[in-house]
Amino acid sequence: MRILRIGLGGIWQETNTFVPEPTTLADFRRYQLFEGAELLAQLHGTGTELGGAIEAVERHRARPVGLLFGAALPSGTVERGAYETMLRILLERARAAAPLDALVLSLHGAMVVDGHPDPEAELVGALRTVLGPVPIGVTLDYHANVGADLPRLADFLVGYRTYPHTDMAERGAEATDLIMRALRLGRRPDRQLVKLPLLSVPPAQEDAAEPMRGVMAAVTELCAAPGVWTASALPGFAYAQSDRLGFSVYVAADDHAAARARELAAHVWDHRAAFTARLESPEKAAAVALRGPGPTVLVDVADNVGGGSPGDGTALLHALAAAHVTGAVAVLWDPAAVDAIHAVDAGELALPIGGRSDPLMGEPYRAAGPVRRYGAVSYVRTGSYMRGQRVEMGRVAVLLDRIGALVLTEHRVVPFDDDHLRALDLAPQRARAIVAKGAIAWKAAFAGYAAQTVYVRTPGYCPADLGQLSYHTRPAPLYPLERDRAWEATVTAALST
Numbered sequence: 345m346r347i348l349r350i351g352l353g354g355i356w357q358e359t360n361t362f363v364p365e366p367t368t369l370a371d372f373r374r375y376q377l378f379e380g381a382e383l384l385a386q387l388h389g390t391g392t393e394l395g396g397a398i399e400a401v402e403r404h405r406a407r408p409v410g411l412l413f414g415a416a417l418p419s420g421t422v423e424r425g426a427y428e429t430m431l432r433i434l435l436e437r438a439r440a441a442a443p444l445d446a447l448v449l450s451l452h453g454a455m456v457v458d459g460h461p462d463p464e465a466e467l468v469g470a471l472r473t474v475l476g477p478v479p480i481g482v483t484l485d486y487h488a489n490v491g492a493d494l495p496r497l498a499d500f501l502v503g504y505r506t507y508p509h510t511d512m513a514e515r516g517a518e519a520t521d522l523i524m525r526a527l528r529l530g531r532r533p534d535r536q537l538v539k540l541p542l543l544s545v546p547p548a549q550e551d552a553a554e555p556m557r558g559v560m561a562a563v564t565e566l567c568a569a570p571g572v573w574t575a576s577a578l579p580g581f582a583y584a585q586s587d588r589l590g591f592s593v594y595v596a597a598d599d600h601a602a603a604r605a606r607e608l609a610a611h612v613w614d615h616r617a618a619f620t621a622r623l624e625s626p627e628k629a630a631a632v633a634l635r636g637p638g639p640t641v642l643v644d645v646a647d648n649v650g651g652g653s654p655g656d657g658t659a660l661l662h663a664l665a666a667a668h669v670t671g672a673v674a675v676l677w678d679p680a681a682v683d684a685i686h687a688v689d690a691g692e693l694a695l696p697i698g699g700r701s702d703p704l705m706g707e708p709y710r711a712a713g714p715v716r717r718y719g720a721v722s723y724v725r726t727g728s729y730m731r732g733q734r735v736e737m738g739r740v741a742v743l744l745d746r747i748g749a750l751v752l753t754e755h756r757v758v759p760f761d762d763d764h765l766r767a768l769d770l771a772p773q774r775a776r777a778i779v780a781k782g783a784i785a786w787k788a789a790f791a792g793y794a795a796q797t798v799y800v801r802t803p804g805y806c807p808a809d810l811g812q813l814s815y816h817t818r819p820a821p822l823y824p825l826e827r828d829r830a831w832e833a834t835v836t837a838a839l840s841t
């Protein structure tokens with residue numbers, strides 16, 4: 345029997361268009377940019393979408409064919425040339441590898457590219473033109489802002505069901521199983537997308553807490569129903585000037601796909617008022633850390649590095665110092681401070697840190713104390729989030745200030761694991777306070793030993809209060825920015841083959 349050949353690739357970024365710096369090809373190169381056999385070698389065995397897909401393709405006794413996969417850390421709008429270069433290589437490799445029997449693509453779904461209004465749909469459409477009507481399965485981040493074209497061009501959309509995202513490999517395997525089933529049966533189910541006029545913020549989207557716990561339970565029930573191939577509920581990403589904003593619901597089923605999607609969407613809409621976040625001031629947060637058992641995780645919500653914020657906000661450092669908190673640990677992106685510390689060999693230093701990228705990120709914090717210097721630090725994630733992925737922190741300096749260990753990095757570091765602190769001989773489980781520049785993803789790193797958590801109202805590019813942002817491009821009306829509005833679920837994209 346002929347061995348099926350399954351193409352694997354994608355371009356992956358969550359774009360925060362409120363961040364002024366563009367995302368460049370160098371940003372993709374620095375994070376992940378693999379082609380051909382190297383893609384398979386790098387991602388095989390990792391807890392990523394394509395890592396899961398490679399294993400599933402092998403389980404189906406088919407052959408994985410690496411095309412191109414590029415991923416960059418969340419940041420500003422992707423430069424046109426960066427996207428066009430990666431897309432060109434992806435298409436050249438698909439052409440060279442043709443005929444392929446099917447494709448599995450890892451897309452984030454909330455990428456914004458200068459000059460390309462729906463880059464994910466365009467990518468799938470371009471591959472379809474090269475490869476013809478082969479089954480295409482697409483994995484999407486929980487924060488995907490799905491437009492109307494993507495579900496029409498791809499055969500299956502498979503969104504993550506967890507936040508923190510710990511099911512990436514499972515979803516890659518699921519997308520593979522779906523395309524193999526379509527190949528075996530020689531048909532596709534009906535697919536339906538419902539887009540809700542609902543904008544939600546990360547602190548209110550945790551899958552283990554309401555309202556998403558109930559939504560995901562409904563998705564799980566739906567997926568187990570006879571005739572249903574897959575279903576997704578995607579809360580989306582609010583920090584983009586985009587006409588694709590909003591919550592998406594997707595169902596692929598042999599029958600009643602539209603009714604099932606409408607029912608799931610109605611469940612989400614009924615709970616719209618529960619998508620809110622409770623925030624404390626930095627002063628209150630520092631007082632809680634001072635009094636309570638440690639470690640207290642102080643969630644610097646708006647300076648969420650995983651949502652595109654720079655990670656050099658100082659609001660919590662000032663508050664911790666004012667409250668005389670000691671024993672904290674905080675990571676800041678500050679390449680200029682790293683340079684300054686590495687340029688001298690003093691054992692103790694005093695210098696301003698953080699608050700450099702934008703006045704929005706607060707006044708620099710005046711740090712002082714013994715310093716430790718590290719050359720290029722890289723580590724491999726060992727936790728539940730993208731296990732096996734190598735992370736480059738660049739050069740690092742740790743300054744032991746009166747409030748605690750301040751970790752200054754050359755590259756932006758996301759708190760998806762605590763390996764980045766252990767690589768520097770820091771023990772976050774013994775800290776009084778951990779400043780986590782994230783919304784929910786930090787739970788994959790610190791939730792196991794956090795004694796308490798405070799979500800803090802800080803400045804940054806990912807505020808939980810959407811009133812802090814001014815949109816010039818977005819769908820309207822959109823709850824909760826516009827509140828009093830009746831809405832009834834209708835299908836945005838209905839597809840049958």
Ligand SMILES: [Zn+2]
Binds near residue numbers: 485486487509
């Ligand atoms: Zn996400």
